[in-house]
Amino acid sequence: MSTAMPFAADTTLMSEVTAAVKTAGLTLRDRHTTHARGVSLSEVVGEIHANDDAVLGVLREPLLRAREGSQWAEDELAGGALPPGEWWVVDPAEGNVNHVHGMEDWAVTATLVRDNRPVLTVVHLPLTGDTYTAVADGGTRHNGRPLKVSAKTDMGAALIGTGQAKPGEGERTFRRIGDSVTAMLINGLVVRVSVPATTQLIHVAAGRMDAFWQFSDVRSGLVAGALLVSEAGGTVTDLAGEAWNTGSRDFLAAAPGIHTAALKILSPIV
Secondary structure, rough: OOOOOOOOHHHHHHHHHHHHHHHHHHHHHOOOOOOOOOOOHHHHHHEEEEEEHHHHHHHEEEEEEHOOOEEEEEOOEEEOOOOOEEEEEEEEOOOHHHHOOOOOOOOOOEEEOOOOEEEEEEEEOOOOOOOEEEEOEEEEEEEEEEEOOOOOOHHHOOOOEEEOOOOOOOHHHHHHHHHHHHHHHHHHHHHHHHOOOOHHHHHHHOOOEEEEOOOOOOOHHHHHHHHHHHHOOOOOOOOOOOOOOOOOOOOEEHHHHHHHHHHHHHHHOO
């Protein structure tokens, strides 16, 4: 299979992926309630898995058909580099814990990753009908309208965010999050700590937020937002300042005017 995706092929693929993600979004929307579901941990986890299974049941096959020869990354909580080739990295319920608790901050995401770099993504928010898309070298769009990251250059004026990638991460990661939030509270304007990552990265791509960082490499929470931000003119690196890919251990996406300042604040936190 050729890995080239000419513009015409991009357009066709984007149309098919968007349709598949929106259809899957209807399934997730129909499962949403305005009250929390589950009391015990096992009940909450069961509801989360039920959401995933329901959405994957209508999303997986259409995506694999849309891109001949593509493969499926099975574990949505996995991190690290993928084998060479094209892989679908999907979160059937990005922000699943919010969905299960009756909140509104959740989405369906599907991203085509080629040789560990995202090249096409669709993020759909079923409750509002908003759809965010990006293609490598083709820009980022919100319901078809181009997006651009913030023009801020003053870290002191920046609205920035972070969050944990998944429950049960190690104590060292939690301490790094706490230390980094303190550092950003000192240097920035306001810090948001929430999940999921993708919805915060949407805000960065749209210029509503100025940066997002995470001490984790969970692919499904980062690949969509990484492409949305970079194609909207943002800078996406690891905390060593190297270009980010799915093999990177940490993550920073920011408006170009504050990226260097954010990196200087975060990189010493170990």
